Amino acid sequence: xxxxLTLNTFSRLLEGLLITLEISAVxxxxxxxxxxxxxxxxxxKNPFINAFCRFxxxxxxxxxxxxxxxxxxxGLSRWFGLNLSAxxxxxxxxxxxxxxxxxxxxxxxxxxxxxxxxxxAASLALNTYELYTFVxxxxxxxxxxxxxxxxxxxxxxxxxxxxxxxxxxxxxxxxQIIEFHHSNVYASFVIYGIIFFIxxxxxxxxxxxxxxxxxxxx
Numbered sequence: 001x002x003x004x005l006t007l008n009t010f011s012r013l014l015e016g017l018l019i020t021l022e023i024s025a026v027x028x029x030x031x032x033x034x035x036x037x038x039x040x041x042x043x044x045k046n047p048f049i050n051a052f053c054r055f056x057x058x059x060x061x062x063x064x065x066x067x068x069x070x071x072x073x074x075g076l077s078r079w080f081g082l083n084l085s086a087x088x089x090x091x092x093x094x095x096x097x098x099x100x101x102x103x104x105x106x107x108x109x110x111x112x113x114x115x116x117x118x119x120x121a122a123s124l125a126l127n128t129y130e131l132y133t134f135v136x137x138x139x140x141x142x143x144x145x146x147x148x149x150x151x152x153x154x155x156x157x158x159x160x161x162x163x164x165x166x167x168x169x170x171x172x173x174x175x176q177i178i179e180f181h182h183s184n185v186y187a188s189f190v191i192y193g194i195i196f197f198i199x200x201x202x203x204x205x206x207x208x209x210x211x212x213x214x215x216x217x218x
Contacts, residue, residue: 004181004190013191016173017198023087023169024156024202027094031155032148034095035102040132042103043110053103060100065161068093073165090162098155105147109140142217149210153203170195 042053077084121135163172181187
């Protein structure tokens, strides 16, 4: 056991964690901003935009994330001659997935706002920007919070798929450590236990903050 829990082991896990955080953080920021914008656009009920958004959403939903990763990293990057790293490909895939999933959550939250709220804002001669910024979005964000937190935690956990295209993230580093200490019967239990604890620390603060917001807004 002592030879497993060394400074080198924790240093390597930290390197993997930083890659996981890079993929998660960038994807979450792009998904949150892009999803909010696309959700508002989707709610404008333009038939051409609606058809485009619906097609993209269904396409993202029916395609497994693993296939997305393989298509982007092994397919499109080589087809177009792009020098795309595994981490960049993972960020691209998780961002696309997150934007359209968040878009649908925002759309549902906006459509749950009573119609008279839109009509009241229109009677005050508010333009579209003012309508959404000062009236609709503040109310929609309260309804959006539980579902969006669920999506963001799923995105963090799903970054484990990135090792399939060569990204040396947390789980991949853990596998390498276990393989190096293959003679140690406790290696898998200890390393995966540490990884479990790290993912709990990454995801639980989001859930805890969501509960605080719900209590504050109730």
